[in-house]
Amino acid sequence: MKSHEITPFIGTEFTDLTYDDLRDDDVFAQLLQALHTRDLVVVRSLDLTPSQQIDLARRIGTPVPFVLQDWRHPEHEEILVSSNETRDDRPVGIARVGNFWHQDSSFVRSPAQYTMLHGVNVPQNTGHTLFAGASDVYDRVPADWRRRIDGRTGRHSLNKQQRIGPEHVGLSIAEMKALVALEHPAVTHPLVQTDPFTGRRYLYAAREYMDGVDGFDANDTEAFFDLVDALVQDPEHVYTHRWTPRDLLIWKTATTYHVATEVAPGTDRTVHRISIEAA
Numbered sequence: 341m342k343s344h345e346i347t348p349f350i351g352t353e354f355t356d357l358t359y360d361d362l363r364d365d366d367v368f369a370q371l372l373q374a375l376h377t378r379d380l381v382v383v384r385s386l387d388l389t390p391s392q393q394i395d396l397a398r399r400i401g402t403p404v405p406f407v408l409q410d411w412r413h414p415e416h417e418e419i420l421v422s423s424n425e426t427r428d429d430r431p432v433g434i435a436r437v438g439n440f441w442h443q444d445s446s447f448v449r450s451p452a453q454y455t456m457l458h459g460v461n462v463p464q465n466t467g468h469t470l471f472a473g474a475s476d477v478y479d480r481v482p483a484d485w486r487r488r489i490d491g492r493t494g495r496h497s498l499n500k501q502q503r504i505g506p507e508h509v510g511l512s513i514a515e516m517k518a519l520v521a522l523e524h525p526a527v528t529h530p531l532v533q534t535d536p537f538t539g540r541r542y543l544y545a546a547r548e549y550m551d552g553v554d555g556f557d558a559n560d561t562e563a564f565f566d567l568v569d570a571l572v573q574d575p576e577h578v579y580t581h582r583w584t585p586r587d588l589l590i591w592k593t594a595t596t597y598h599v600a601t602e603v604a605p606g607t608d609r610t611v612h613r614i615s616i617e618a619a
């Protein structure tokens with residue numbers, strides 16, 4: 341087994357590691373330590389069955405079935421199938437998730453702490469995943485902005501991500517918005533939080549999952565979102581994960597910003613995702 345830091349600001353990559361190796365407590369402890377201190381762990385080319393992926397997730401915490409029942413793996417409810425592939429003219433999984441910069445599930449009160457993805461069938465030249473570190477982002481917030489956001493809370497919701505689904509057929513836009521608000525009421529989170537593992541402060545805010553900042557008017561809110569976008573998307577501070585077959589990725593949801601990029605038309609892509617609540 342070999343490992344190295346992917347960038348100065350996020351990620352540790354492991355190579356020459358098998359599922360059997362990971363059954364060793366010391367090896368697994370190294371992986372967990374890297375996850376907690378580096379926010380993102382990449383294990384290259386790891387052969388895993390769905391059961392083995394769930395087993396790994398259980399050693400980190402408690403796998404939680406995804407909210408959308410339609411896209412759960414047929415035999416393993418813990419696994420969400422994210423795919424653009426079809427079988428018998430039916431989609432095998434949910435297509436296009438997370439195609440904007442975000443921190444996973446920040447629109448709920450207590451998001452699961454970890455996300456795990458296994459690249460079951462991934463193209464190598466398209467469909468990359470981009471990552472940035474929320475502590476690294478906070479470190480670059482200018483001093484005057486730090487003073488303005490310290491102690492403030494942000495309002496998170498799915499309001500900007502509404503899609504018309506089958507349950508919305510026949511509803512007006514106003515009724516649809518009311519339904520989404522009922523199912524996913526807005527929640528507030530502090531803009532600046534502290535990572536219990538590293539003691540570092542991190543920014544918890546992303547434009548597409550937020551309605552605004554408490555105490556900010558519309559202009560201040562837009563200026564804040566512009567700042568967040570500029571810091572998160574600074575090319576010097578973004579890691580582009582170019583998938584290779586069977587890569588396993590695990591990240592801390594609070595301290596990791598990420599975005600899925602487009603998959604070239606006609607290219608199949610399937611990943612298996614598990615949300616994990618801390619033990």
Ligand SMILES: [Fe+2]
Nearest residue numbers: 438443444598
């Ligand atoms: Fe995500």
